[in-house]
Amino acid sequence: MPEPFLEIRGLQSGYGDVQVLWDISIAVQRGEIACIVGSNGAGKTTLLRTISGLLPPRGGSIRLAGAEIGGLDPDQVLSRGVAHVPEGRRLFKGLSVQDNLLLGAYLRRDKAEIAKDLDFVYDLFPILKERQGQDATTMSGGEQQMCAIGRGIMSRPELLMIDELSLGLAPRLVERLSAALLEINRTGLTILLVEQDVMTAFEIARHAFVIETGQVSMAGTTEKLGGDPKIREAYMGM
Numbered sequence: 001m002p003e004p005f006l007e008i009r010g011l012q013s014g015y016g017d018v019q020v021l022w023d024i025s026i027a028v029q030r031g032e033i034a035c036i037v038g039s040n041g042a043g044k045t046t047l048l049r050t051i052s053g054l055l056p057p058r059g060g061s062i063r064l065a066g067a068e069i070g071g072l073d074p075d076q077v078l079s080r081g082v083a084h085v086p087e088g089r090r091l092f093k094g095l096s097v098q099d100n101l102l103l104g105a106y107l108r109r110d111k112a113e114i115a116k117d118l119d120f121v122y123d124l125f126p127i128l129k130e131r132q133g134q135d136a137t138t139m140s141g142g143e144q145q146m147c148a149i150g151r152g153i154m155s156r157p158e159l160l161m162i163d164e165l166s167l168g169l170a171p172r173l174v175e176r177l178s179a180a181l182l183e184i185n186r187t188g189l190t191i192l193l194v195e196q197d198v199m200t201a202f203e204i205a206r207h208a209f210v211i212e213t214g215q216v217s218m219a220g221t222t223e224k225l226g227g228d229p230k231i232r233e234a235y236m237g238m
């Protein structure tokens with residue numbers, strides 16, 4: 001196995017007196033789609049927030065391409081190539097779709113390349129081009145998720161982390177978004193997907209990490225875990 005692109009070891013994190021992550025170790029290879037699954041409250045969002053610098057780690061390490069990024073601030077993590085599509089999309093009210101997308105590029109100065117990436121996003125999600133002048137928060141949930149993913153792409157990341165791709169969206173839209181992630185992944189972008197919906201995550205990810213109460217309880221290929229009776233019973237309702 002080559003050195004993982006993202007390697008987290010013994011990570012601890014939390015809020016105030018509340019410790020949420022106890023000992024998280026995961027490894028994501030460059031170019032793959034990996035997923036983190038687990039029940040509501042397991043610590044998935046806390047993990048992404050700690051990776052992206054919104055929460056300081058309390059122990060352990062987060063290495064990206066061999067360099068420690070644990071404890072850097074969010075701008076620094078973004079400039080190292082890690083984009084975070086937050087749970088609930090978090091688009092800016094009063095700003096157009098295009099301005100929300102361009103916010104993703106706020107650390108960049110390469111105007112011509114930014115324009116190319118905007119074209120890429122509009123090719124990926126043509127509805128965003130049609131709606132480019134509309135207040136982004138007035139769009140449907142699925143369209144807002146497209147815009148949030150597009151905003152992530154606009155930073156031209158090497159690792160795109162998405163917190164709850166499918167939450168609240170109709171199956172048809174989830175399929176559309178999953179197909180878009182596969183298309184983005186084919187450009188070489190590494191993707192770390194967080195999902196409560198295990199079926200959706202396992203359909204597109206190659207490796208999975210199951211988090212329970214702030215610890216990794218199982219890890220492996222989605223092919224193997226997808227056939228595991230414990231996973232099928234606890235997370236797939238089978």
Ligand SMILES: Nc1ncnc2c1ncn2[C@@H]1O[C@H](COP(=O)(O)OP(=O)(O)O)[C@@H](O)[C@H]1O
Pocket residue numbers: 015018020038039040041042043044045046047
């Ligand atoms: N801002 C916060 N302050 C205190 N506790 C929090 C905060 N955000 C989340 N938690 C707690 O951390 C735990 C994990 O939450 P979270 O990471 O959001 O889980 P998940 O994303 O897997 O649903 C939960 O017990 C939750 O109540």
Ligand SMILES: [Mg+2]
Pocket residue numbers: 044045046087163164
């Ligand atoms: Mg969450």
